[in-house]
Amino acid sequence: MKTIEQLIRPNIKSLRPYSSARDEFSGEQAIFLDANENPFNKPYNRYPDPYQRKLKKKIGELKDIEAEHIFLGNGSDEAIDLTFRSFCEPGIDNVISIDPTYGMYQVAADINNIEIRKVKLTKEFQLDVDGLLAAADQNSKILFICSPNNPTGNCFPATDILSLLDKFNGIVVLDEAYIDFAPEKSFLPHLAKYPNLIILQTFSKAWGMAGIRLGMAFTSPEIIHIFNHIKYPYNINILTQQTALQLLEKADDKNTWVQELLRQKEQMSLKMKQYPFIQKIFPSDANYLLIKTTAPKEIYNFLVDQGVIVRDRSTVSLCEGCLRVTIGSKEENNALYAALDQYQNK
């Protein structure tokens, strides 16, 4: 197996990162005349902690993981982009991804001029473990797995993910954006054994903080070190750090929201089964349902006209005819049912 040292891009390995004023000194209770800040307009006048120590400590307690294993980014998207920039040489290296899956891996690959080799899931939306391994060559640096997968909604068996971790000779990114909704356990306890594993989680979904832009990457201190060298020095602003610290006190609320959304998902499933234009509702471990319809575009447009916006996934591979519907509040879901009733009686 290649080491992180062997996988990192040579220019990144030899990079001398920008050293910010708050890198050199990070203590408190001092007179700060080092960063050309304005002494007025507190508390917004000061640069934020570039390493978000307080926030990482709190997240570490919540997740039972040491802060040295935590990277925080401007959404998960930042960690996805940093993974490309850390390990993939533009025009030369490639990455492997399942298909269908979250669209950002493709976009980040395109922006970084990296080939993305997509390996279709099986018809049952399962991992083709052998196919994924066979798609890799000497220049395959990253494998992207999303579980529960977006947009299919299902978790993959831990045995398949472990098998990929044991055999893929590169970085494995496991995107757990929806893990709080899933019956399966997070892979966080496996970090100790796999230094090449990067687990992505986010505050955008179960925690209800999509607006403050905060994503987490959990991985080996070696990879955290690389990310810290490449990221913008002050990538998480003061407002986000402070708000997150406050909102993290609401773990009970988060659990209540998840339970309610899971109940609403059951109800939506039952309700959707009754419509003649809905052919299949795929099992979901996340906070959305993938629904196969007879006329996805027509239904999508009808719903838009009624002021209800869902996601048309009907052109995505293996998702022909499908709409992806996020589970909303009871009132929001009722508005969806009312609109679908109208479509039915049209």
Ligand SMILES: *Cc1c(COP(=O)(O)O)cnc(C)c1O
């Ligand atoms: C929503 C989502 C995310 C979250 O992205 P953020 O940038 O953290 O908001 C990450 N991965 C997947 C698969 C998602 O669907």
